[in-house]
Amino acid sequence: MMEFAAWLQATAFFTALRESWYVYPTILSLHMVGIALFGGLVLVSNLRQLRGQPVDSSRALQHLGLTLMVVCGVLMLGTKAEEYFLNPWFQAKMVLLALVAVHSVVFKPGKLAAVLSLLLWTGLVICGRGIGYINPDLDRVHASGALKNNGSRAMSATYRSYSDADVARAASSAAVTQPF
Amino acid sequence: MQSVLQPILESELTFPVLECFHILGFGIGVGAIALVDFRILGLAFPAQKVSALAAELSKWTILGLVLVFLSAGGLFYSDPDLYYLNPSFQLKMTLLLAALIFHYTVRQPRAFNDDSAKWPAVVSLLLWSGIVFCGIFIAFTGEAQ
Numbered sequence: 001m002m003e004f005a006a007w008l009q010a011t012a013f014f015t016a017l018r019e020s021w022y023v024y025p026t027i028l029s030l031h032m033v034g035i036a037l038f039g040g041l042v043l044v045s046n047l048r049q050l051r052g053q054p055v056d057s058s059r060a061l062q063h064l065g066l067t068l069m070v071v072c073g074v075l076m077l078g079t080k081a082e083e084y085f086l087n088p089w090f091q092a093k094m095v096l097l098a099l100v101a102v103h104s105v106v107f108k109p110g111k112l113a114a115v116l117s118l119l120l121w122t123g124l125v126i127c128g129r130g131i132g133y134i135n136p137d138l139d140r141v142h143a144s145g146a147l148k149n150n151g152s153r154a155m156s157a158t159y160r161s162y163s164d165a166d167v168a169r170a171a172s173s174a175a176v177t178q179p180f
Numbered sequence: 181m182q183s184v185l186q187p188i189l190e191s192e193l194t195f196p197v198l199e200c201f202h203i204l205g206f207g208i209g210v211g212a213i214a215l216v217d218f219r220i221l222g223l224a225f226p227a228q229k230v231s232a233l234a235a236e237l238s239k240w241t242i243l244g245l246v247l248v249f250l251s252a253g254g255l256f257y258s259d260p261d262l263y264y265l266n267p268s269f270q271l272k273m274t275l276l277l278a279a280l281i282f283h284y285t286v287r288q289p290r291a292f293n294d295d296s297a298k299w300p301a302v303v304s305l306l307l308w309s310g311i312v313f314c315g316i317f318i319a320f321t322g323e324a325q
Contacts, residue, residue, distance in 0.1 A: 022320070025316050026313075029313040029317070032313075032315070032316055033312050035206075035207045036206050036210040036211055037211060037305070037309070038214075039207030039210075040211020041215060041224070042211075043211060043240065044215060044237070054227075056227045057224060057225065058223060058224040058225065058226075060223070061224045125207065128203075129196055129199050129200050132196075133196050
C-alpha cells in the first residue's frame with residue numbers, strides 16, 4: 001500500500017500538481033464548492049425523509065456533486081499519497097466514506113437512514129478538516145523502516161501535530177530534505 | 181471575561197473546531213441557496229415551484245449563514261492582521277458583500293415571485309462559489325503563505 005502511495009505521488013502528473021502553487025488550492029476550492037453546492041441537497045433530502053415528506057430531489061445533481069467531490073479528492077490524494085495514507089483523520093474519513101456506501105445499499109429511505117446519513121456527512125466534514133492538522137513525519141517513518149516490519153506501533157509514535165518546533169525544524173532542514 | 185475565555189482561546193482545538201462549523205455552516209447556507217438556484221435553472225426539484233422551495237429553504241440559509249458568521253468572527257480574531265491584509269480575504273469580503281446584497285435584493289425577491297429569468301441563479305452560483313474559492317486561497321496567498 002505504501003509502495004503504491006510512493007509510486008503514485010512520484011508520477012509526473014501528481015508531481016506537477018504538487019509543485020504548482022495554485023493547482024492544489026484550486027482543486028481544494030472545487031472540493032469545497034462541491035460541499036457548498038451539494039451539501040444542501042443531502043440536508044434537504046434527509047430532512048424531508050425525517051418529516052415523511054416526498055423527497056423529490058434530483059439524482060443527476062446528486063451524482064454531479066458526488067463526482068466533483070470524489071474527483072477533486074482523488075487528485076489531492078495523489079499529490080501527497082504517503083502522507084494521507086498515514087494520516088489517522090484520512091483513514092477515519094475513508095472508513096466513513098465506506099460506511100456511506102454501505103448505508104446507501106443497505107438502508108431503505110426512512111427516519112433512521114436520514115439521521116445516520118446526516119451524522120455520516122457531518123463526520124466526513126470533520127475528518128476532512130482534521131487531515132490538515134496532522135503531518136505524519138515521513139522522514140522518520142522512512143528512516144525507521146517502520147513500514148516494513150512493525151507498522152502500526154512505530155507509526156503511531158510518529159504522529160504529531162504541527163508545532164512551532166516542527167515549523168522551525170522543517171525550515172532549517174528544507175534545503176537538505178526538500179519536503180513536498 | 182478574559183479569564184473565562186482563556187482556556188478556549190489557548191486551546192489548539194479552537195481553530196479547527198471553528199473551521200468545522202464554518203464549513204458545515206456554508207454547506208448548509210450556501211447549499212440551500214444553490215438548491216434554489218438549481219431549481220431556477222431547471223436542474224432540481226422539478227415538481228416544486230421555485231417560490232415554495234425558496235420559502236422552505238430560506239430559514240436554512242439564515243441558519244447556515246449565522247453559523248458561518250459566528251465561526252468567522254472567531255477565526256478572524258485569531259490573527260486579524262493576517263486576514264485584513266490578505267488579498268484573497270479582501271476579495272472574499274467584497275464578493276460576500278456583493279453576494280448578500282444580490283441575494284436579498286435581486287435573487288430572493290425574484291424567486292419568491294417565481295420569476296422565470298435564469299441569470300440571477302447563474303450570478304448567485306458564481307458569487308457564492310467565488311467566495312468559497314477566495315476562502316481557500318487565503319491560506320495560499322499573502323503573508324499566510
